[in-house]
Amino acid sequence: MPLLPIPNRLVVLTFDDGNKSDFTYVAPLLKQYGFGATFYITEGLNFLTNKQHYLTWDEVYQLHQSGFEIGNHTRHHTHVNEQTQEEFLTDLEYINARCQQYNIPIPETFCYPAAIHSPQSLEVLAKKGVRFARRGDAICGMEPEGGRGPAYDPNVHHRLLIPTTGMSGPNWSFDDFVWAVEQAKDGKVAVLTFHGVPALEHPWVNTPPDDFKVYMDFLNDHGFTVIALQDLSKYVDLRMERSGNQSARV
Template sequence: MQNRRTYNRFVIHLLCLTLAFLLFVSNGWAQVLRKPIPDKLIVLTFDDASRSHATFVAPILKKYGFGGTFYVCEFAPDFADKTKYLTWEQIRQVDRVGFEIGNHTFTHKNLAKLSKPQLTNEVDSLEILCKLNHIRKPVTFAYPAYFTSPIAFDVLAEKKYQFARVGGDRAYDPAIDHPLLVPSYSMTDSNKEIMMHSLQEAKNGKVVVWTIHGVPDIAHPWVNIPPALFEEYMKFLHDNQYKVISMRDLLSYVNSEQAVRLISLPTK
């Protein structure tokens, strides 16, 4: 009988601890979201400061009332070739009409191979160029070629970046994905089935992020997107009532500071 009472007390104590833990976790996750994430929420991101981002992409996004983030850098060695890349005046105009300019580092280096001073310089130099050209200070980041490192996480956290985008070809789930490791789908000229299927994941609190390069991309033809294909995607999103935003706009849904406290980053 005594053993039975002891066992019952143990079970009750364990249940109380479990309930307290669940309440704590539930309350924590509730604070990650500022408001519910609607179904059909899409984030569009564009990498590498391709000239077509100003001449073709931005006008189409404006036509449909879409948001978008343009992750810019001075892509070595031929950024000076303005048949391939944006001028800083064009980047400023993209910012002024309401799109987000994000940090893609200064020269698109592999961050996994950089020391902390080198990596910090890559991030700072792009911020300085934005300031010199009267462009709003970037608050989101895209890892060049998706290479990450613990040093990069430290630098971005210290500099108060709210979100940073990687690859992965899956939807972003704010309940489990760290804000400095937001996954995305990478668009090519031959993966239409994958990109269209990805849209089905934009539900139940998940957000689909697309990574797109030049439309067309003269400098990097292996990530070229034909203009007609891009316009087909945009028309589909518009006609099917998708809400299309920038990475920065996620802040209206996700409390990134709370998410940082609750979700751990990888250490390797």
């Protein structure tokens, strides 16, 4: 399929950590608008023990069945810059295997735990054929309690270091949201990162459900195209390997 030009008002929606609200609140709401999204799953944090706050694998499967993308967020949610390449690969492949076990396709996209990346982990992702990986709004890591980052520009950013344009949290307001999505123009894509709606265990990345509904209404009312990270392959040439200087800056 020939690549499509990146339209104005293209927004990628991502949700980290497998919060229960992915299933109980976010997905049903996104379905009403026909929006795509990626849910990044890890068995770290308290995924294995706190099933009130985190998804079950059956719910992850149902999210996939409803048409959403399931992405890899590693087995243990360990900072990848503290792991050997072998340790990172093992954690990455573990989530792939869990997905296969639940009849979920092997994830094509990845999200760095705590948004911390490293040249070594990028090498592993490239070797494994991961198509896109999302980082935080800061150069490495994320702004505490929400913030602004660059819009994704395939001419500037490596496809395995896609920045977060808007990171939702207590310090992120409607104005920040509008600023982020207004960056989606001139060949650039706005990438939004959410956690739980609400994030019951992690108040520093919380999004109140009423606020989230306002954001989604705005995207709907203003004619945005809202996609999962893997859908970028319709627009971005995967052979394009930009910015060796970006990974050198890690």
